[in-house]
Amino acid sequence: MQKQQSSGGAGPHVAILTYPFGSHAPPLFAVTRGLASAAPNALFSFLFPGKCNSLATSQQVPSNIKVYNVWDGAPEGNGMKDIESFMRVELAVFKKGVEVAVAETGRKLSCLVSDAFVRVGKEIAEENGVAWVTFFASGAASLSSHVYTDLIRQHYGTAAGEDETLNFIPGMSNVRIRDLPEGIVTGDLQSGFCRMLHEMSKELHQATAVFINSCEELHPTITDDMKSKFKKLLSVGPLVFSTPPATVPDSHGCLPWLDKQKPATVAYIAFGAAVIPPPNELVALAEALEASRLPFIWSLRDKGKEHLPSGFVDSANGMVVPWAPQMDVLSHGAVGVFISHGGFASMLETIASEVPMIVRPFFGDHMINGRMVEAVWEIGVVVKGGIFTKNDIMNCLDMALAQENGRKWRKNLKAIKEMALTAVGPQGSSAKNFKALLDLVSSY
The missing domain is CATH 3.40.50.2000 (Glycogen Phosphorylase B;)
Incomplete structure (x- = not known):
């Protein structure tokens, strides 16, 4: 466990639970940087399940972000085996990480943010009696496909033709069965990972808010539909414009x-x-x-x-x-x-x-x-x-x-x-959604 100096004092304390695979962590860290800069009185404990965390060393990090590396069984490049290993330990790893963050900082938890693929986020938030806010790392179309998993299965079963379309789902008429992520109607639907995705799709509506790295204008029909499925859907991106990545060395010319x-x-x-x-x-x-x-x-x-x-x-x-x-x-x-x-x-x-x-x-x-x-x-x-x-x-x-x-x-x-x-500009939809997210996570 990587230790950080205690901040102590009063104020909101937000724990962020990250998913260590693919490109999930960088955008969530970018949002955290933006929130921390806008709420200097709040403390953000970023719990990263990895042996090392280059996110915090490759860019300017506000002093009110504390990064914890919470798992020494980090990904080794073994694909689904790594994911299954993580799923077996994530509850214990993140519960311990939150306990350490609270003890070291002297601040009681006030909100918990988790990647949507970290299924234990809801449970840990409930145990701590705080709001659960979740981040879906992809766009509105992918989110919709997961939310409608049961309806898609009822409509087509698991043996649908590849070119069948989702014209019964708002905004998805151009999407075919072959375009869907695994775990909806294709793949080993009984695997731990696919069952996790299915359970995620049925629980997201319980979150205080779901936020994504996109803007409403990219998928207006889908976004409007998804807003009806959740307590709050906040499109806060694209972060590449609002919170651009730090400059990195061009080591190969x-x-x-x-x-x-x-x-x-x-x-x-x-x-x-x-x-x-x-x-x-x-x-x-x-x-x-x-x-x-x-x-x-x-x-x-x-x-x-x-x-x-x-x-x-x-x-x-x-x-x-x-x-x-x-x-x-x-x-x-x-x-x-x-x-x-x-x-x-x-x-x-x-x-x-x-x-x-x-x-x-x-x-x-x-x-x-x-x-x-x-x-x-x-x-x-x-x-x-x-x-x-x-x-x-x-x-x-x-x-x-x-x-x-x-x-x-x-x-x-x-x-x-x-x-x-325009969306990330001062009066844009994403800027307003980010303010709503900030108000949510920094309330105390």
């Missing part, structure tokens, strides 16, 4: 290399921290990049590089790096297309940078995010069949960089970005 490229010609490729495409798809992507002769930056961990064709890494046309400062790269004028897994945070970053997307979804909310990109907002394309092939990648690259599709996507991106900037 991506930006100077981009400075030498022509405007809107570079393909940036990254699949997040949890995904590496299978070897045959890595080869297909590499061959497509070689054949197209496009300049590129590919953020790829070393265990993925070993599958690339001989000599590709030393290609004069691009860079293969183990890590890239993604927001800085995307916002560089030389980048013309983003090849991505379709994670929600990456999708918001592509909107902020006005860069069209080519999406190869893998799991979770990737499929529904890709559907939003392609069929709803029209800011990019999903690879054919959801799998990389050389010819399809080359076709997608041509669409984004040379055809009318790309020009249309960039025009739509600009309009969506302006809408999002």
